Amino acid sequence: MIVKMKFINISGPRDDIDRVTDLYLSKYEIQLESALSELKTVDNLRPFMEINPYREALAQAEQFTALLEDPEQVTPDTDLGLDGMFELIRNTSTDYQSLQEKKEKLKKKIEELRSRQLVIAPFRPLDCNLSEVLNYKYIAYRFGKIAVEYYYKMQKYLMEDLESIFVEGERDESYVYGAYFVSPRDAQKSDAIFRSLHFERIMLTDSYEGTPADAYHKLQREVNKNLNQIEELDKEAAQLLAARAPQIVAAKKRLEELSNNFDVRKMAARMEDNQEDYYILCGWMSEGDLEKFQADIEHDDKIFVVVVDDRETHFGAPPTKLKNPKVFKPFEMYVQMYGLPAHNEMDPTVFVGLTYSFIFGAMFGDVGQGLLLLIGGGLLYYFKRIPLAGIVATAGIFSTIFGFMFGSIFGFEDIIDAVWLRPIEHMTMLPFVGKLNTVFVVAVAFGMGIIILAMILHIINAFRCHDLGDAWFDVNGVAGLVFYASIVATIVLFMTGHKTPGGIVLAVMFGVPLLLILFKEPLTKKIEKRAEGMEESKAMFLVQGFFELFETMLSYFSNTLSFVRIGAFAVSHAAMMEVVLMLAGAEKGNPNWIVVVLGNLFVCGMEGLIVGIQVLRLEYYEMFSRFYKGSGRAFDPYTKTNKKKNTH
Known part of the structure; x- marks a missing residue:
């Protein structure tokens, strides 16, 4: 069967809209319509222009809840007041962000270490002390890479003419990595020959110590050390959130309700009359919910409800809500x-x-x-x-x-x-x-x-x-x-x-x-x-x-x-x-x-x-x-709380 719907107008003092939404409307299923569109014949209507104060805190609470291991199994702590929720989110954000900043610094350091590893890695087969080589005064050195085909040509045709020594490192499908050593007197000639062979020089700084292999492993140990520190920071962050999980889950749920209730303003209109500021909400509610709603507000003198029986005064047919055995x-x-x-x-x-x-x-x-x-x-x-x-x-x-x-x-x-x-x-x-x-x-x-x-x-x-x-x-x-x-x-x-x-x-x-x-x-x-x-x-x-x-x-x-x-x-x-x-x-x-x-x-x-x-x-x-025509539109309650009721 189709549930009978009634179109209602709700009004009251402007600053009372949050209380009404939270206390009454969140308990009942109501499909709100835009008051500005539906009440075109009413003069002096204006939209609400306020910014939702709960949205930012809600976004942070949702972020922290998503990071919890199993938020569905957490029992919310309902003792927090509104100020306590904002303070909780603010402190948690500060503490969590501090840990994330430390983590980002470690990540940047790891990137730097790995970039240095990439430079030294091809030269690991060279058996030399880098700190000594990089400080030679009487021997010129050049680290770099040469294409495989030119390396073979160098070995076959030019090795006897070279007045330098080429020490091979690692090689891949395209390049041979290594270094050549030459006296300063012959350096210009050797450089010219190697340039003709498309030798690409790789500059090494004096920050490397020991052999290239030793330097590479030392860098890897530093990388692992920083990775372990990141892992510890992740554990610390998880423990931080887990310790506050009941409060975070409760804050997220409540802030979600408050944010949704505040967003009711999108469907509401303001009206100034005799220097008094009112809100107006309108929408569809089932007859059963309307009776309960009217009984609920019977002794509340700050809220006024008008049931509109004449459908010609509003636009559109009632939405459809089905109720069957x-x-x-x-x-x-x-x-x-x-x-x-x-x-x-x-x-x-x-x-x-x-x-x-x-x-x-x-x-x-x-x-x-x-x-x-x-x-x-x-x-x-x-x-x-x-x-x-x-x-x-x-x-x-x-x-x-x-x-x-x-x-x-x-x-x-x-x-x-x-x-x-x-x-x-x-x-x-x-x-x-x-x-x-x-x-x-x-x-x-x-x-x-x-x-x-x-x-x-x-x-x-x-x-x-x-x-x-x-x-x-x-x-x-x-x-x-x-x-x-x-x-x-x-x-x-x-x-x-x-x-x-x-x-x-x-x-x-x-x-x-x-x-x-x-x-x-x-x-x-x-x-x-x-x-x-x-x-x-x-x-x-x-x-x-x-x-x-x-x-x-x-x-x-x-x-x-x-x-x-x-x-x-x-x-x-x-x-x-x-x-x-x-x-x-x-x-x-x-x-x-x-x-x-x-x-x-x-x-x-x-x-x-x-x-x-x-x-x-x-x-x-x-x-x-x-x-059967099937031309109806679905009844869509505004608040998420009401939508959750429908799923149970």
Whole structure:
């Protein structure tokens, strides 16, 4: 069912808005609308221009909460006042930031050490004391790298002409690293030769001590030392937050509430009257919550509430909030997928729950597999609250019922007797048709009944919306209902061997409704006393109407035949299980139980999915399209506190 909504205006002294929001509005579900937009006829309205004072502290509290190991398991400390919360966040931020600054300094130092490591790393094979080499007075030295191909050329052609010594370090695919040593007298000549070989010099500072390998390992030890200090700082920060976790979690929760309450100002308006400053809030609230709210503020002289009954004074239709019995609650998902009902439309949730489960059970009738769906879906819905799991569980109940009707348990049809019939075996003799599978006949008859029921629902919805044209002359209105019901009655009388009405009666039963459908537009204008003329010529109107009537009659036929799939899937399910049992060798009396189990799981999963989709198709295309528009908008309570209530 759809919860009835009321539009209310709330006002009071401007500086009292936080108290009202925190004390009252946070306890009830209210969808706030922009007061500036809704109350355009009210003079002297202005927006609130205040900055949220809780947002910065809330952001820091959320940051600290996210750093806690398991904040969901922390019991909040509710003894903190508002000043205490701000002081807690401020002190925690200062202490935590101090640790982070130390950590950043260590990180920069590590980066510097690693950059020095990268410089010295290629020269680790050199067996020399760097502090001595870098201070040579009578020997010139050059550290650097040379491309591999030029290094080979140097060794082959120039080594005898070089008056220097090249000591090789590490090498990779592209370069050979090393250093050459030469007397200062020959340094200029050697430099020129090495430059011609594209030797790239690498400058080493005198900060390195010992051999290159010793210098590299010393730097690594310093890196590890700084990494250990960072690890200690992380532990210290974690201990700092853990010690204050109850206060931080409580502060985050409360600041979140206060911040959301303060943001109510975005939807509010200010009004100055006789030097007094007022706030105005407006929005939608359910009748039940409104009664409790009014009782709650009965003795509060600072808050004034006006219930607006005349919908013409505000914009937009009421939002939709659904409230259904728990067993049908999961089926709201299917309704929301199609579109929520408008406030003056019927809620089809119960209709969907009953028809979907019944049709699913008829198409998937098996005691064993139905119980699997019931147990599996029920457990998943109980622990995870997944709507689809609740739908599967409900469908499993009807699958079990139809399993008894068909006498099938995990595909075995010799364990229990069929209460009704075996889908594959039972046939019905029909005039001019001959033998036809009984479940096909019953499926079509059931479809006729469902289509008639959908038409009745359409008529009810049309009258509720005061749409007389749709109610009386639509293809799903009274005219369409009389036409289709007349066809159904005639077919039933003929198939059961009874006399059908005479030709004149049939002409009236079929002809008059079709004429009413054809002239729906002018008849609607007539009864609504509208004087608009026809947009197209009379001839074009009749031609267009004729083809639309022809399409309507085809749709009646095709929509009715769509329900044959119910019987088809009931037969195919039994046939698939016969194949599984045949593969398992059940006919010989000693089946392969592994094949039986895997076959049942496969059929249960694959066919269950297909059947579920086919039933949903029937719901949307053969039923919803006849009576349901789904043009409503969801009821969206403003505060997060209220949204959390809805999830429990």
